Amino acid sequence: MWCGVCRTVADHVQEMHDHYTPFSILTVLTENYSGNPPDMGDLRDWATEHAITTAPVLAGDDSIVGKADDLWDVNGIPCFFVIDKDFYLRKIQPGWNETTMTEYIEELILE
Numbered sequence: 001m002w003c004g005v006c007r008t009v010a011d012h013v014q015e016m017h018d019h020y021t022p023f024s025i026l027t028v029l030t031e032n033y034s035g036n037p038p039d040m041g042d043l044r045d046w047a048t049e050h051a052i053t054t055a056p057v058l059a060g061d062d063s064i065v066g067k068a069d070d071l072w073d074v075n076g077i078p079c080f081f082v083i084d085k086d087f088y089l090r091k092i093q094p095g096w097n098e099t100t101m102t103e104y105i106e107e108l109i110l111e
Helices: 004-019 040-049 098-110
Strands: 027-029 057-059 079-083 089-094
Touching (some): 027 040, 040 057, 079 098, 089 098
Antiparallel strands (some): 079 089
16 A cells, blocks of 8 residues: 555556456555555555545455465565456566556457
């Protein structure tokens, strides 16, 4: 919740969620401003602040970060995952590059 890049991207989540149907843009917050896992109030506040009305906003914690086979291999924030319609992980994008992400999503839509 405190990450500056994450906050910038969050302002575009609902727009991307609506534009890239059938894709869904899903946000997973892992820390609130105090460094603790977010609670329901934090999720509501995030969604309200960033005008997210239908794109899911979920709570996680730092246990999803790591390199073990059963973890998501997140080694920085923000980190974006593109999961296809068959629930295959197609891309992990550390950091934010709008051009790279939108081009990749648009390629997947054409498949």
